[in-house]
Amino acid sequence: MFEDSDFNIFNVDSLESRMQLIKTVIDLKFELAAKAILPILNASGQTWYAHVAKHLRRTTNAPDNTWVAFSPNKRGYKMMPHFELGIWSDHVYIYLAVEENMKPKHTVEAVEKLLTAQTAVSELPSDFVISLDHMVNVSHQLSVTAYREAITRFSEIKHSEILIGMKLSRGDSRFESGKDLLAITEVIENLLPIYEIIK
Known part of the structure; x- marks a missing residue:
């Protein structure tokens, strides 16, 4: 579904x-992905529902990443656990996300x-x-220790998030073979039992 040329979009300097x-390129692919993800x-x-990021508040700096989020709320997704499929200049990711917009109202329950x-x-x-932040291109190998530390951070720091899932790095053979969408849907199937616990 995604092609190597898609990553080059984030090298274009102009916001417009x-x-x-x-x-015209990425959002159309998100819509195609939604056709496979929503039935699951x-x-x-x-x-x-699928919510494609619009970046409406951006007036000067072009976004470094973009995404489509999936939630059972037609009006939005940030206020609840959701799935997020996104792309940076060096990888595509699929995460189960618990973001800072849930706090402080639901912090204790979420933890x-x-x-x-x-x-x-x-x-x-x-x-x-x-x-720990969907707007920063940093991730670490998932482990119980890393997960528990992330929960502690989420409970104590206002601007903190927890996102778990998988990254497909640029150059991954699954892009060339057309198996990237299959890999993405398999990740969602793996994460669904966890979503059922934290929803």
Whole structure:
């Protein structure tokens, strides 16, 4: 689904030019991905919606990444656990995300659920990663220790998030073979039991 040329979009300096390419190239691929992802999510009997990032507040700096989020709320996604498929200049990611917009109203409840999910998280594939901010291109190998530290940070620091899932680095053979969408849907299937715990 994604091609190597898609990553070059984030090398375009102009806000207007980069946004035009995001809208005409990346967003169309997000919409295609949604056609494969939504049936998987809807299989539980709950209706899910795709929310493609619009970057409406940007007036000077072009976005360094962009994404489509999936949530069971038609109006938005930031206020609840959700799935996020995104792209940076060097990788595509698919995460189960708990973001700072849930705080402080739901912090205590969210932390309790995140702790309950610890066993399920420990059983995820070894190539899964954890990120603490969807707007920063940094992630680490997922481990129980890293997960618990992220929960502690989430409970104590206002601007903190927990995102777990997988990265497909630029040059990954699955892009060339057309198996990137299959890999993405498999990650969602792996993460769904954890979503059921933390939702």
